[in-house]
Amino acid sequence: MKFSIVSACASAGEKLVEVTWNDQHKSRFHTKWLRFYCRCKKCQPELKGTYLVDIPAFPDVLTVAKVDVEEKGGTINVKINGELIAGHVIQYGAQWLRQHCYCDACLDNLIDKRDVISKNGVSVGDMTLPEVEYQNLLDDPDRNVFDFCEKMVLHGFCLVKNVPCENNKSLEVLRMLGPIRETCYGTRFDVNFSGKKHGNNNEVLLPFHMDQCSYEQPPGVVFLHCLKFDEIIRGGKSRLTDFFLVAETLRKESPEDFETLTEVPGSWDTYNYNTEHPAHQEHQKCHIVTDYFGKVSTST
Numbered sequence: 001m002k003f004s005i006v007s008a009c010a011s012a013g014e015k016l017v018e019v020t021w022n023d024q025h026k027s028r029f030h031t032k033w034l035r036f037y038c039r040c041k042k043c044q045p046e047l048k049g050t051y052l053v054d055i056p057a058f059p060d061v062l063t064v065a066k067v068d069v070e071e072k073g074g075t076i077n078v079k080i081n082g083e084l085i086a087g088h089v090i091q092y093g094a095q096w097l098r099q100h101c102y103c104d105a106c107l108d109n110l111i112d113k114r115d116v117i118s119k120n121g122v123s124v125g126d127m128t129l130p131e132v133e134y135q136n137l138l139d140d141p142d143r144n145v146f147d148f149c150e151k152m153v154l155h156g157f158c159l160v161k162n163v164p165c166e167n168n169k170s171l172e173v174l175r176m177l178g179p180i181r182e183t184c185y186g187t188r189f190d191v192n193f194s195g196k197k198h199g200n201n202n203e204v205l206l207p208f209h210m211d212q213c214s215y216e217q218p219p220g221v222v223f224l225h226c227l228k229f230d231e232i233i234r235g236g237k238s239r240l241t242d243f244f245l246v247a248e249t250l251r252k253e254s255p256e257d258f259e260t261l262t263e264v265p266g267s268w269d270t271y272n273y274n275t276e277h278p279a280h281q282e283h284q285k286c287h288i289v290t291d292y293f294g295k296v297s298t299s300t
């Protein structure tokens with residue numbers, strides 16, 4: 001829909017601008033929000049991370065001096081009292097402004113649209129395994145890397161089929177997604193059967209877990225390259241679970257336990273003294289973190 005502004009006026013002691021749209025929707029923008037998100041060349045630097053506007057130098061309370069709607073509702077101009085850039089007029093196009101309306105209804109709508117987690121909570125029986133072919137990633141990276149990323153975002157995992165059984169091929173695929181983060185184990189860590197009685201270098205079943213939890217920010221994507229060495233080898237079954245769905249199920253079935261896991265932190269540690277980069281990590285955080293809107297944002 002093409003949005004246009006029917007009318008706009010200052011309110012709440014001139015600290016807000018109220019906008020009425022051509023679909024009857026009403027938005028209220030704070031004067032500070034309008035001033036400091038201004039999209040004009042005087043305010044928006046070409047390079048992110050640089051600042052053209054000295055925000056702390058402005059008055060604590062910003063009030064509207066004048067509001068105009070132009071171009072048949074396609075643009076809004078706002079002047080404020082206490083402006084520090086000579087002759088500056090805040091100007092917004094109607095489409096951009098409407099897309100950024102932060103009223104409860106618009107935010108709810110936006111959150112709902114982006115909620116891939118609770119919407120994709122399907123049981124494995126109903127699900128086609130998300131997968132891409134290694135060769136397709138190489139032959140047509142633009143199309144297939146996007147497909148790969150989309151599947152990762154929607155499902156939280158994706159199988160890359162037929163990656164050659166060579167040690168560094170997995171890194172080649174990973175680099176298509178972005179830079180690789182190193183951990184105290186280096187860029188790559190090999191899980192080999194070594195007969196040890198601890199860790200993951202043996203044939204003992206590993207329970208569901210997340211890797212690298214002792215990091216303040218664990219890796220967002222972990223890539224496991226499963227190599228098959230010989231037809232006679234049996235086992236090697238991998239199981240995945242969706243922690244977000246687990247958290248949402250817990251919230252429904254046992255709200256008090258859910259609350260506890262959002263409030264009482266757990267501890268994670270890694271002591272790794274016998275590697276090239278010895279590490280001693282201890283970190284404390286909650287198993288479940290919810291955002292401002294109550295949605296599960298992290299689950300460990």
Ligand SMILES: [Zn+2]
Nearest residue numbers: 038040042043
């Ligand atoms: Zn500006």
Ligand SMILES: [Zn+2]
Nearest residue numbers: 027101103106
């Ligand atoms: Zn709105």
